[in-house]
Amino acid sequence: MPAPQHLRGPASSFSQSRDTAVIAAPTLVAAVVWFALGSTDLVALAIGLAAGVLCAYLIARHWIVQVKALARWIIGLGGGDESQRPAVVFGSPLEWIMWPTLDLARRLKRAERLSTLHARRLSTVLDALADPVLLVDQRSMIVEANAAAQRTFNIERAGVPLTRVTRDPGVLAALGSVLATKVASSVTFSPIDDRLKLFAASIAPLENPDGGNGAVIALREQSEQLMIERMRSDFVANASHELKTPLAAIIGIIETLRGPARDDPAAREMFLTTMEEEARRMQRLVEDLLVLSQIELAARRPPETRVSLREILDGTLARMRPMAEAARVRLVLDMPPDLPELMGNPDQLHQLFGNLIDNAIKYGGPDKEVRIEVRVLEAAPPSAGPVANRRAVEIAVVDQGEGIPPEHVPRLTERFYRVDKGRSRKIGGTGLGLAIVKHIVRRHQGHLAIESEVGRGSRFAVLLPIPPEPCHESVTQSS
Ligand SMILES: Nc1ncnc2c1ncn2[C@@H]1O[C@H](COP(=O)(O)OP(=O)(O)OP(=O)(O)O)[C@@H](O)[C@H]1O
Ligand SMILES: [Mg+2]
CATH class of the missing domain: 3.30.565.10 (Histidine kinase-like ATPase, C-terminal domain)
Structure with a gap:
C-alpha cells in the first residue's frame, strides 16, 4: 500500500530531524548546566543530571499521553467510531501510524459493508426460491437454510445439524464425499418425520467464509411423482388380483366340468350358475375401471351443463x-x-x-x-x-x-x-x-x-x- 500523501515530502524529513533533537535534549541540557556552573563542581554535575532527567521525564510523559490517546482511538476505530481522533503533533511518528490506520479502518469498513450486502442479497435470492436450499459446513452443520427449507423441515435458519433434516445414510455419504473431493453429487432421500415424501438432492462443493470446505444442498420434492408411481403400481396389482380371483374360479369350474362333473347335469347347472356370477363380476369390474378412467380423463374439466x-x-x-x-x-x-x-x-x-x-x-x-x-x-x-x-x-x-x-x-x-x-x-x-x-x-x-x-x-x-x-x-x- 503506498504511503498517503500527508506522510511524504518535506514535512516528514522535518519531523525526523526535530525528533532526533528532542531525544538528544536531556544530555544537552545536562552538559550545558554542568559547563555553566564549572566543570569540576559535583553539585553542578548533579543539578545538570537532575535537569536532564526532568526533561527526559517530561518528554516521555508527553509521548505516553499521545500513544495512549492513539491506542484509545484505534480501539474506537475497531468499533467503527472515528470521532475520538487524538490531537497528535503534526509530522510526529504518531501521525505516521494514525493516517494509515485510519485508511485501513475505512477500507475494512467498506469491505464489511459489501460483505453484509452480499450476504443479504444471497439470503434474499435463496428465500425467493420455491425449493428448499441448505448451506452446510465441514461438520455437516446447517449454516443457512432458506425460507422453503425452514418451512418444509421445520428448522431454524442456521445452527442446526443436517441430521435434523435427514439421517439417510445415502445423503450423509454423498455429502461426506462432496466435502472431501469437492466433486458434486446427487441423491434422493425421505425426511426423518415423513417417510411418504421424497426429495432429490443436488450437492455441490462450496468454500466456507472461514476457508474450510462446505456444500450447498439444493432439494426438489418428488413426492407427487413417487405417489403417482406407487398408486399406479398398487392399482395394477389390485386390479389384476381382483380379476384373477373370478378367473381362477372359472378355470377351476371348467376343469371340474370336463372331469368329475362331466356326466352330472345337476352339478353342471350349479357350476354354470357360479361361472356366470364370476363372469358378471369380472364384467362389472372392467366396466367400473373404464368409468374411473373416463372420469379421471375429464377430472380437470368441470362440467358445463x-x-x-x-x-x-x-x-x-x-x-x-x-x-x-x-x-x-x-x-x-x-x-x-x-x-x-x-x-x-x-x-x-x-x-x-x-x-x-x-x-x-x-x-x-x-x-x-x-x-x-x-x-x-x-x-x-x-x-x-x-x-x-x-x-x-x-x-x-x-x-x-x-x-x-x-x-x-x-x-x-x-x-x-x-x-x-x-x-x-x-x-x-x-x-x-x-x-x-x-x-x-x-x-x-x-x-x-x-x-x-x-x-x-x-x-x-x-x-x-x-x-x-x-x-x-x-x-x-x-x-
Ligand atoms: N352405507 C354403508 N354402510 C356400511 N358400509 C359401507 C356403506 N357404504 C360403503 N360401505 C363400506 O365401504 C366399502 C367400499 O364401498 P364401495 O362402494 O367402494 O365398494 P363395494 O360396495 O364393496 O363395491 P362396489 O364397487 O360394487 O360398490 C364397502 O365394501 C363397505 O365395506
Ligand atoms: Mg358400493
Whole structure:
C-alpha cells in the first residue's frame, strides 16, 4: 500500500530531524548546566543530571499521553467510531501510524459493508426460491437454510445439524464425499418425520467464509411423482388380483366340468350358475375401471351443463327401486319443492347417487329405510373443501345399517378398499363404488362427507356448489 500523501515530502524529513533533537535534549541540557556552573563542581554535575532527567521525564510523559490517546482511538476505530481522533503533533511518528490506520479502518469498513450486502442479497435470492436450499459446513452443520427449507423441515435458519433434516445414510455419504473431493453429487432421500415424501438432492462443493470446505444442498420434492408411481403400481396389482380371483374360479369350474362333473347335469347347472356370477363380476369390474378412467380423463374439466337435480334423483330412484324392493328396503326421498339448477354431468351424477343408494341398500340391511335427504345450504360449512362457505345443495343418503367403525371411514374412497372384504365380494361388490363417487364429486367441485355410527347407520352427504346465477331452463344432456 503506498504511503498517503500527508506522510511524504518535506514535512516528514522535518519531523525526523526535530525528533532526533528532542531525544538528544536531556544530555544537552545536562552538559550545558554542568559547563555553566564549572566543570569540576559535583553539585553542578548533579543539578545538570537532575535537569536532564526532568526533561527526559517530561518528554516521555508527553509521548505516553499521545500513544495512549492513539491506542484509545484505534480501539474506537475497531468499533467503527472515528470521532475520538487524538490531537497528535503534526509530522510526529504518531501521525505516521494514525493516517494509515485510519485508511485501513475505512477500507475494512467498506469491505464489511459489501460483505453484509452480499450476504443479504444471497439470503434474499435463496428465500425467493420455491425449493428448499441448505448451506452446510465441514461438520455437516446447517449454516443457512432458506425460507422453503425452514418451512418444509421445520428448522431454524442456521445452527442446526443436517441430521435434523435427514439421517439417510445415502445423503450423509454423498455429502461426506462432496466435502472431501469437492466433486458434486446427487441423491434422493425421505425426511426423518415423513417417510411418504421424497426429495432429490443436488450437492455441490462450496468454500466456507472461514476457508474450510462446505456444500450447498439444493432439494426438489418428488413426492407427487413417487405417489403417482406407487398408486399406479398398487392399482395394477389390485386390479389384476381382483380379476384373477373370478378367473381362477372359472378355470377351476371348467376343469371340474370336463372331469368329475362331466356326466352330472345337476352339478353342471350349479357350476354354470357360479361361472356366470364370476363372469358378471369380472364384467362389472372392467366396466367400473373404464368409468374411473373416463372420469379421471375429464377430472380437470368441470362440467358445463346445467342440470335439474330433481330429474337426476327421480331417474336414479326409479332405477334403484326394484333392487330396494328385492332387498326389502324402503326408499324415501325428502326433497324441497324448489331446487336451484346445478352444473353437472347427468350420467356421472346418476352414477354418483346410484352408487351411494346401492351401498345404502346393500349394507343397510332388510326391513330398513334408506332416506335421500336434499336441502339447500346458504353457506356450506368451512370444512367442505372447495364448497366451503359457498351456496350449495346437500344430498345425503342415510341408512339404518350396522355402520362403519371409525378407523375405516377415512379409507373408504380408496380403490378396492372394503371394510369386510369377504362380505363385499359375496354380495358382488368390486370395491370401486366409492372411489368413483369421490372422483365424480371432485370433478363437480363438490365435497363428500361420511358420518357413521356402529349399530346405528351411515350418512353419506354430497355437497354440490350452486352456480351464482341460476338459469331457469333445465337441460339434461351429457357434458
Ligand atoms: N352405507 C354403508 N354402510 C356400511 N358400509 C359401507 C356403506 N357404504 C360403503 N360401505 C363400506 O365401504 C366399502 C367400499 O364401498 P364401495 O362402494 O367402494 O365398494 P363395494 O360396495 O364393496 O363395491 P362396489 O364397487 O360394487 O360398490 C364397502 O365394501 C363397505 O365395506
Ligand atoms: Mg358400493
